[in-house]
Amino acid sequence: MKEGKKPSVKLVVFLGLLLWAIFCFFPIYWTIITSFKTPSEVYSSTPLFFPFIDFQPTLASWMKIFGTGSNAAAGGNFLFIARNSLIAASGGAVGAVLLGASGAYALARFRYQKMSNQNISFMMISQRMLPPIALATPYFVLLSKLGMVDNLFTLMLVYAAMNAPLLVWMLKDFFAGIPVEIEESALIDGCSPMSVFWRIALPLALPGIVVAFLFAFCFSWSEFLFALTLTLGNATTLPVQIAGNVSTSTTGTAYWDLSAQAVVVLFVPLLIAILVNRNIVSGLTLGAVK
Amino acid sequence: MSKLSQSPVKTVNHAKGGPNAPSTFLGLFKLKLNSTAQELGRKQFVKLYFILPCILFSFIMGTFPLIFMVYLAFNSWQPGSGGITWVGFRNFENMLHDLRFLEALFHTVLIVVAAVMVELVLGTIVALFLQMRTWGDRWFRTIIVLPILLTPIALAYSWRMMFDYSHGPVNYFLGLAGVAPLQWLGNARMGMVSIVLVDVWQWTPFVALFLLAALESQDVELYDAARVDGANLTDMYRLIVLPLLGPFLFAMAMLRSIDTIKLFDTIYVLTGGGPGNSTESITLYNYVANFRTFNMGYMSAISVVLVIIVTIIFSFFMRGMSRVSQIATEEM
Numbered sequence A: 001m002k003e004g005k006k007p008s009v010k011l012v013v014f015l016g017l018l019l020w021a022i023f024c025f026f027p028i029y030w031t032i033i034t035s036f037k038t039p040s041e042v043y044s045s046t047p048l049f050f051p052f053i054d055f056q057p058t059l060a061s062w063m064k065i066f067g068t069g070s071n072a073a074a075g076g077n078f079l080f081i082a083r084n085s086l087i088a089a090s091g092g093a094v095g096a097v098l099l100g101a102s103g104a105y106a107l108a109r110f111r112y113q114k115m116s117n118q119n120i121s122f123m124m125i126s127q128r129m130l131p132p133i134a135l136a137t138p139y140f141v142l143l144s145k146l147g148m149v150d151n152l153f154t155l156m157l158v159y160a161a162m163n164a165p166l167l168v169w170m171l172k173d174f175f176a177g178i179p180v181e182i183e184e185s186a187l188i189d190g191c192s193p194m195s196v197f198w199r200i201a202l203p204l205a206l207p208g209i210v211v212a213f214l215f216a217f218c219f220s221w222s223e224f225l226f227a228l229t230l231t232l233g234n235a236t237t238l239p240v241q242i243a244g245n246v247s248t249s250t251t252g253t254a255y256w257d258l259s260a261q262a263v264v265v266l267f268v269p270l271l272i273a274i275l276v277n278r279n280i281v282s283g284l285t286l287g288a289v290k
Numbered sequence B: 001m002s003k004l005s006q007s008p009v010k011t012v013n014h015a016k017g018g019p020n021a022p023s024t025f026l027g028l029f030k031l032k033l034n035s036t037a038q039e040l041g042r043k044q045f046v047k048l049y050f051i052l053p054c055i056l057f058s059f060i061m062g063t064f065p066l067i068f069m070v071y072l073a074f075n076s077w078q079p080g081s082g083g084i085t086w087v088g089f090r091n092f093e094n095m096l097h098d099l100r101f102l103e104a105l106f107h108t109v110l111i112v113v114a115a116v117m118v119e120l121v122l123g124t125i126v127a128l129f130l131q132m133r134t135w136g137d138r139w140f141r142t143i144i145v146l147p148i149l150l151t152p153i154a155l156a157y158s159w160r161m162m163f164d165y166s167h168g169p170v171n172y173f174l175g176l177a178g179v180a181p182l183q184w185l186g187n188a189r190m191g192m193v194s195i196v197l198v199d200v201w202q203w204t205p206f207v208a209l210f211l212l213a214a215l216e217s218q219d220v221e222l223y224d225a226a227r228v229d230g231a232n233l234t235d236m237y238r239l240i241v242l243p244l245l246g247p248f249l250f251a252m253a254m255l256r257s258i259d260t261i262k263l264f265d266t267i268y269v270l271t272g273g274g275p276g277n278s279t280e281s282i283t284l285y286n287y288v289a290n291f292r293t294f295n296m297g298y299m300s301a302i303s304v305v306l307v308i309i310v311t312i313i314f315s316f317f318m319r320g321m322s323r324v325s326q327i328a329t330e331e332m
Helices: A007-034 A060-065 A072-109 A117-129 A132-145 A152-176 A180-188 A193-204 A206-222 A225-230 A238-248 A255-284 B037-073 B090-097 B099-131 B137-149 B152-162 B169-176 B188-216 B220-228 B233-261 B265-270 B282-292 B296-331
Strands: B012-014 B031-033
Touching: A007 A255, A007 B099, A007 B137, A007 B152, A007 B188, A060 A072, A060 A255, A072 A117, A072 A152, A072 A193, A072 A206, A072 A238, A072 A255, A072 B037, A117 A152, A117 B037, A117 B296, A132 A152, A132 A225, A132 B037, A132 B282, A132 B296, A152 A206, A152 A225, A152 B037, A180 A193, A193 A206, A193 B037, A206 A255, A225 A238, A225 B282, A238 A255, A238 B152, A238 B265, A255 B137, A255 B152, B037 B296, B090 B099, B090 B296, B099 B137, B099 B188, B099 B233, B099 B282, B137 B188, B152 B188, B152 B265, B188 B233, B188 B265, B220 B233, B233 B296, B265 B282, B282 B296
Parallel strands: none
Antiparallel strands: B012 B031
16 A cells, blocks of 8 residues: 555554564574573573674574483484374375375366266365364274284375375466477377376476475474374384473473474474465465455 | 357356456356367366265265264263264253263353454454555565464463463563563453453454454555545545445454464463363363263264354355455456
8 A cells, every 4th residue: 555655654653563473483483492491401490582782592492402411311202203203294295195196187187077076176175274283083994904013114104195185276376377289299299198187287386396395394294183193102203202291291291302303393383484475375375366 | 069069169158257366265167168069078077076975974074974964963872881872862952961061161262262252352452554545565564463373282382371471571561661470360250351461462463364354455545535635544445445445354353263262272271161160161161072972972962052053154154255355346
């Protein structure tokens, strides 16, 4: 709005946004600096806000995580869980991208008669609306029967299923935006539809695919409920580890150690959030608004 | 087939507006790839290859477990203590007498109503602020987005530290303002307030960015025309901007309601449903009773109720969304 150009209004708007931005970022900042504090600094009578001014940062908690220093044993466990998270999230994201890209391509390029495109899309989006807790029970029962509980591969399957519908919605528009003529001329030249998809459509859609992958990775990385109900110890992921440490501690939570772990968990989506920044709204509202 | 072979030249049908048509929620059939008869014959087959993995997967991982859950809801079953026995509607009848369930339902309703209302109001304000350009817009958008994508468990943990009674910054800041320290997580009422506060913190930016996109898709001429007609700033917001946002606000309210009903991670870490079960939401109750008491039949019945509630809201959401996309296509 043009009124915004008045300097006074602009300043008010700036201050308002600044306030909200500080509010948004402060808990994250607090977690980061807590991971560099010693226990006595965490429990000091007034909170210490500024590293190097209020307190001298220490790497003690971080050394525990990465297994050097006195508490290497505890750190080794953390690395194992982080590895689990990484495998489950990337496996789930790859699966979701493969399913989502082929489904999106199909919906963008072909017209289905028996089950119309609209019905297929609706089926996809309604899956996403289901409360995960409603699926957790049947998953647990059925997967225990199959002996697939506490298994990283199972988590990958669940994450692929969880993210595929979202990716179909995200990528459908992306494929539709690619000019169809290139694919057609490849078909004339004798390329099979399958290799048109692999060799032409997929590479052309690469920017969209990358964003889709990052989204799927981020959601799988952060997923908690399925990881909580479907794993025991072998396939535990980072969110389960953190939630467990928060709730089981009886002597008060070891904020400094746990903060370092939380920062590791937050770091991955933080990077992704900066990368996919512009696509977040259209991604999460299924392309309703760009 | 013979009809198609008469036109060997490939044609592309743009169903609506061509390849660069605005992307709308229901704007599906954007491109239709017609080919010569021979290729079409092959493609009929091939096009199933593309969609089948998706459909099969969502059936195995979505529809089938759901059917199994509905089946369990009409049975009594505790794994390890005998088989599955049919009990008809008894699980659903028991729900009406289960005080803990009713309380959990009440907590969920409270959290949803409070959180969604605050998010819509604050989200609108932040969106209007973002729309008026100021210094460092890009930075604000980047920072504001963070709570949406970051791991909810870790963020809830951050807030748990923030809310710490004697060492947390929240009570420290309150102290600076002359307010006595509060038991943020220690009692029922404050526990609910904390949960709502964290949800608002996390999701207001999402509402704001959605509404911002809606505002920016709107015609600037409308504002100019209003100003020429002598409207002042308040009138413009009251008479033009807010009515235009109406359908978007409705759609967002539905979407946020669904997501807040599903809220689990934040409550699990923040209060764990406590003290006692005074902040226990329906999802948390479902989880606790399911995976700690293993009363599978009863809990499946609760899941069925949850799915029905979400489905009803979802149908409103879809209706709202088709209205939104109608507006979007009219304007483009």
